[in-house]
Amino acid sequence: MSSSVEAGVPPEILAQYEPVIGLEVHVQLATRTKIFCACPTSFGAQPNSNVCPVCLGLPGALPVLNRQAVEMAIRAALALNCEVRQRSIFARKNYFYPDLPKGYQISQYDQPLAEHGSIEISLDGGKKRIGITRVHLEDDAGKSMHEGFKDSDRYSYVDLNRSGTPLIEIVSEPDMRSSDEAYAYLTDLKQVMQYIEVSSCDMEKGHLRCDANVSVRRRGADRFGTKAEVKNLNSFRFLKLALDHEIQRQIAILESGGQVMQETRLFNVATGETVGMRSKEHAHDYRYFPEPDLLPLRTSDAWRNRIREETPELPARKRERFASEYGIREYDAQVLTLTRAAAEYFEKAAAASGDPRTTANWVTGDLMGLLRAAGKDISESPVRAEDLGGLVRMIARGEVTGKLAKEILAKMFTSGESARAVMAREGLEQISDAGALEKIVEEVIANNPKQVAQYKAGKAAVLGFLVGQVMKASRGQANPSMVNEVLRAKLG
Numbered sequence: 001m002s003s004s005v006e007a008g009v010p011p012e013i014l015a016q017y018e019p020v021i022g023l024e025v026h027v028q029l030a031t032r033t034k035i036f037c038a039c040p041t042s043f044g045a046q047p048n049s050n051v052c053p054v055c056l057g058l059p060g061a062l063p064v065l066n067r068q069a070v071e072m073a074i075r076a077a078l079a080l081n082c083e084v085r086q087r088s089i090f091a092r093k094n095y096f097y098p099d100l101p102k103g104y105q106i107s108q109y110d111q112p113l114a115e116h117g118s119i120e121i122s123l124d125g126g127k128k129r130i131g132i133t134r135v136h137l138e139d140d141a142g143k144s145m146h147e148g149f150k151d152s153d154r155y156s157y158v159d160l161n162r163s164g165t166p167l168i169e170i171v172s173e174p175d176m177r178s179s180d181e182a183y184a185y186l187t188d189l190k191q192v193m194q195y196i197e198v199s200s201c202d203m204e205k206g207h208l209r210c211d212a213n214v215s216v217r218r219r220g221a222d223r224f225g226t227k228a229e230v231k232n233l234n235s236f237r238f239l240k241l242a243l244d245h246e247i248q249r250q251i252a253i254l255e256s257g258g259q260v261m262q263e264t265r266l267f268n269v270a271t272g273e274t275v276g277m278r279s280k281e282h283a284h285d286y287r288y289f290p291e292p293d294l295l296p297l298r299t300s301d302a303w304r305n306r307i308r309e310e311t312p313e314l315p316a317r318k319r320e321r322f323a324s325e326y327g328i329r330e331y332d333a334q335v336l337t338l339t340r341a342a343a344e345y346f347e348k349a350a351a352a353s354g355d356p357r358t359t360a361n362w363v364t365g366d367l368m369g370l371l372r373a374a375g376k377d378i379s380e381s382p383v384r385a386e387d388l389g390g391l392v393r394m395i396a397r398g399e400v401t402g403k404l405a406k407e408i409l410a411k412m413f414t415s416g417e418s419a420r421a422v423m424a425r426e427g428l429e430q431i432s433d434a435g436a437l438e439k440i441v442e443e444v445i446a447n448n449p450k451q452v453a454q455y456k457a458g459k460a461a462v463l464g465f466l467v468g469q470v471m472k473a474s475r476g477q478a479n480p481s482m483v484n485e486v487l488r489a490k491l492g
Helices: 003-007 067-079 179-195 236-255 301-310 315-326 330-336 340-353 356-374 385-396 402-415 419-426 434-447 449-456 462-473 480-491
Strands: 017-028 090-094 104-108 114-123 126-139 143-145 157-159 166-172 208-218 228-233 263-268 273-279
Touching: 017 179, 017 236, 067 114, 067 126, 067 166, 067 179, 067 301, 104 126, 114 179, 126 179, 179 208, 179 236, 179 315, 208 236, 228 236, 228 273, 236 263, 236 273, 315 330, 315 340, 315 356, 330 340, 330 356, 340 356, 340 385, 356 385, 356 402, 385 402, 385 419, 402 419, 434 449, 434 462, 434 480, 449 462, 449 480, 462 480
Parallel strands: 228 263
Antiparallel strands: 017 166, 017 208, 090 104, 114 126, 126 166, 143 157, 208 228, 263 273
16 A cells, blocks of 8 residues: 555645545345245344255255345335336346355346435535435345354355345445545435334344445546445444545545556455455456346336335435424434434324423433433333323423423333322422412521512512522422412512
């Protein structure tokens, strides 16, 4: 690697170039069984236990297409605004690797399931449309393991449990112009896939994997530069680091008078660099031909329309609706729609409270703070949405103060009880009895003669201090409006 790359390309040189980035994202579909056989797709089974003659590629074993995988793929394609073909063809992609037992991958080539889509990504400066070239179905390979065994210095191990799990490959147009845009694209794409429940997108389990095609060109140039493909980026952080390094590497080569080679590269996590793996293959290298054991896949209008109708509201549309329908801030709308579970929780709580804006503040603030501290997701919240809404409604009615409500919510989180149940058990009911309040007010007046004198001398703002002292003495249980009335009466 050249020293200029190691030292970093100067910002003034970087500014003269424009990166061009396209992503190929592999999403494992959340089916119970594999795409062409009945073997389970469960993660963590004993190596080579979830296998059969089909996914082992044994002679004479014939594939049978998983209908659920097709439905999930169609749902994903429609969510990405793609045109779903009425007829698509499976093809054999031929290459040899130890974790590919058939010697070919069943994929789709010139007639994929869906094409010509787009997704709108959120950026600090606004929004940007990223084109989707295609969405196609394929089966996954197994997994080669090169470390972790006592003889890893001599042997590699192969686990074929993953072989045959259903994937969709989502290929973007080369529309991204920075690592930040690529990061935002992958983030929004993952969110959509999780919303429509076609995949958990758990990167640690390999359910979401990404290859990046990167080139650079002089700003203002029309033609793309020579691209390199960075394979198997399995985290958002690594995607950004790999792209930033690869962009600098290519610029440094061009600045030194060299030529960027079309090749496949890997990201070295330890060094933060991309390293050459092999020269980039072309489509003809894979010798694609139609899969002879599978009929063409046909999708009817009725089937596509049913899937479209069953697809839930997508996060971008939900954000817009939350802002317009409930009048909540754009930031809160983004937080509340990060996951489908959070959005559904909020809407249930808002319906119970009758005050969506205040409910949004309690969900994004106090509740999510408790969840983070407990290491829980909102889908695991001990506080039911309806119970949180009930607490917010009690605040609006003046039955509890905001300070007391925070204490009650913490106890609700621990016990899973409703606000009223917590209040009854802990003796936290609001004090609205005039006699009990008069006693507390008299004690506050006696203990604060200086402030009482200031109030009587015409300094009306001191009343707020005295109200606060009463609320403190009552542990926040005193009825605030009655406290004001009693104080004014006692102070003359």
